[in-house]
Amino acid sequence: MKKTLLSVKDLEVTFKNGKDHFTAVKNVSFDIYEGESFALVGESGSGKTTIGRTIIRINPASKGEIIFDGQRISGPISKELDSFVIRNIQMIFQDPMASLNERATIDYIVSEGLHNFGLFKDENERREKVFKALDDVGLLEEHAERYPHEFSGGQRQRICIARVFAMEPKFIIADEPISALDVSIRAQILNLLHDLKKEHGVSYLFVAHDLTVVRYFADRVAVIHQGELKELATTEELFARPLHPYTRSLLSAVPLPDPDLEKEKVLVVYDQAAHKYEVDKPSWREVLPGHFVLANEAEAAEYAKMYS
Numbered sequence: 001m002k003k004t005l006l007s008v009k010d011l012e013v014t015f016k017n018g019k020d021h022f023t024a025v026k027n028v029s030f031d032i033y034e035g036e037s038f039a040l041v042g043e044s045g046s047g048k049t050t051i052g053r054t055i056i057r058i059n060p061a062s063k064g065e066i067i068f069d070g071q072r073i074s075g076p077i078s079k080e081l082d083s084f085v086i087r088n089i090q091m092i093f094q095d096p097m098a099s100l101n102e103r104a105t106i107d108y109i110v111s112e113g114l115h116n117f118g119l120f121k122d123e124n125e126r127r128e129k130v131f132k133a134l135d136d137v138g139l140l141e142e143h144a145e146r147y148p149h150e151f152s153g154g155q156r157q158r159i160c161i162a163r164v165f166a167m168e169p170k171f172i173i174a175d176e177p178i179s180a181l182d183v184s185i186r187a188q189i190l191n192l193l194h195d196l197k198k199e200h201g202v203s204y205l206f207v208a209h210d211l212t213v214v215r216y217f218a219d220r221v222a223v224i225h226q227g228e229l230k231e232l233a234t235t236e237e238l239f240a241r242p243l244h245p246y247t248r249s250l251l252s253a254v255p256l257p258d259p260d261l262e263k264e265k266v267l268v269v270y271d272q273a274a275h276k277y278e279v280d281k282p283s284w285r286e287v288l289p290g291h292f293v294l295a296n297e298a299e300a301a302e303y304a305k306m307y308s
Helices: 048-055 079-088 106-117 123-136 141-145 153-165 183-200 211-217 235-240 245-252 259-264 297-306
Strands: 004-017 020-033 037-041 063-068 089-092 171-175 203-208 220-225 228-234 283-288 291-295
Touching (some): 020 063, 037 211, 048 063, 048 171, 048 203, 079 089, 106 123, 106 141, 106 153, 123 141, 220 245, 228 235, 291 297
Parallel strands (some): 037 220, 089 171, 171 203
Antiparallel strands (some): 004 020, 004 063
């Protein structure tokens, strides 16, 4: 049996501005297992980054709860539990330049968390941990004395990853960690994250909009649209048997390497109005083994027949 590391249950996130309010995330539920790479996929503005930021307690949850390592971490928590969350849940941000302090050396950036939590005995051990973190991401010891502006985009993202892994967390939220990088660098960063997962045994929440990246990296995929989860399955299952029309729409937009096939490809346009939810309301259902989808009774029966 797989051990659940993180559980998100009926999560809702609402932003308020005076009397106005906007619900960015609605009734989202999923589990992430120990050692798993779990991907959250959707278009811009779908709420995927908001979910990641709520897990790490940057955004407050309006409803629902988040359970991490058996403890509820949403809402008011103790100072000790807050320290545990910061120590064990780390985030790799989308823009490596914006998330690094321009005035700090790489040595300071990577070891800041070590200082905050006293994760070293003396200066020698601190330096060793910094050098080990830099070595893990393919950087050199002499890089520790340089500043962020002296590095390329790919190198800066490696520094961000080194900073995260220096803390030895249990869970990492990777918020589109390669979207700001050149195509030639993206595969290197993905391979790096994959190798570090094997070495350290961490779990990932991988936020992305690129399904080709997700197919390579993730064990399971959840598809989100306008703050609601539409479908969740193993990566292989989702690509082989997409059920929800929105998932099929996303997959149809993936570019094909063959130009002739790309010309003949028919795009599937998702029309939310096509759902008949006036009487038969949708709910989160396991239509196929391990394959969940947001559907009403009629849709669930139709989806089950598609691959029976």
